[in-house]
Amino acid sequence: MAKEIFAIFGNPVSHSKSPLMHNLAFAGLGYDACYTRHLLENGNALKETFFSLELKGINITVPHKEAAFNACDILDPFAKKIGVVNTIVARNGKLYGYNTDAPGFLKAISEFTEVKTVLFLGAGGTAQSTSSILRDEGYDVTLLNRSEGRLEKYKADGFETYTFENFQVKAYDLVINMTSAGLEDDSLPAPESILDSVIPQAKACVDVIYGKETPFLKLAKSYNKPTKDGSDMLLYQGIIAFEHFTNYAYTFDEIKPYMQRAFEL
Ligand code: NDP
Secondary structure: OOOEEEEEEEOOOOOOOHHHHHHHHHHHHOOOEEEEEEEOOOHHHHHHHHHHOOOOEEEEOOOOHHHHHHHOOEEOHHHHHHOOOOEEEEEOOEEEEEOOHHHHHHHHHOOOOOOOEEEEEOOOHHHHHHHHHHHHOOOEEEEEEOOOHHHHHHHHOOOEEEEOOOOOOOOOOEEEEOOOOOOOOOOOOOOHHHHHHHHHHOOEEEEOOOOOOOHHHHHHHHOOOOEEOOHHHHHHHHHHHHHHHOOOOOOHHHHHHHHHHHHOO
16 A cells, blocks of 8 residues: 555545646655545535544645645644635644645746736636736736625625626736636636727736637637647646645655656647
């Protein structure tokens, strides 16, 4: 049996690429560990389940990232600030919590240089951590969401926010689909009239959905804009989690070629 066991907790969890990504990196780097998946139905049972399965670390996906935050004994400052944890490592019986989605996303969009203003389409859980890190890094983030309700906390945090009804068209350097529109249907994340006014002015368009070309990215390509899907975000959050899991024994660039193979299979 491997010396250390890791897992992803979520509901659903069967579709997750994380076991493949981490197992390829463990094998490639010769690190004695294995990574499995666990369907967790009740977020309140996260800590108890972690210890009963004798795990060294976990990733947490929908809908348990807030329960993961509550289960931790020690929080990394950024995870503490945003209240969302997607990576936990046990050290001396204590659970250490991190958020690697946001730094993964930041690294994924860093290839687009000379970007200052960013328009987020959507204001859900993924937008929460990524808007915070982008603002910390000096980007100017505006949120446009279908419904008003989710925008309240962003407004309270000082972000500029709009619904489809009151949106004011301006130039944004990057337009990012942070919604699930296009994931399992053919819908656009905002009315086409709005997209037709912001995409032509953008330097590039990004989608957090991965593994398919969404209607949003298709539209951006029709305007000859550089585009990027969510694969690098997924890969980079995994690499950063792996750095925590292995106590920083490997650098980002050492881990990357092994984990990247999960996207080539
Ligand atoms: P949430 O459920 O927290 O939020 C969903 C958001 O999408 C809300 O703002 C919602 O608006 C909006 N939305 C949903 N459907 C539509 C639609 N048809 N038209 C317009 N707006 C819509 O989701 P998450 O933040 O957890 O996930 C968002 C996306 O990010 C998903 O597609 C997920 O797959 C992807 N993701 C990618 C990752 C990666 O590594 N690449 C990591 C994590 C997530 P409203 O408030 O009006 O309901």
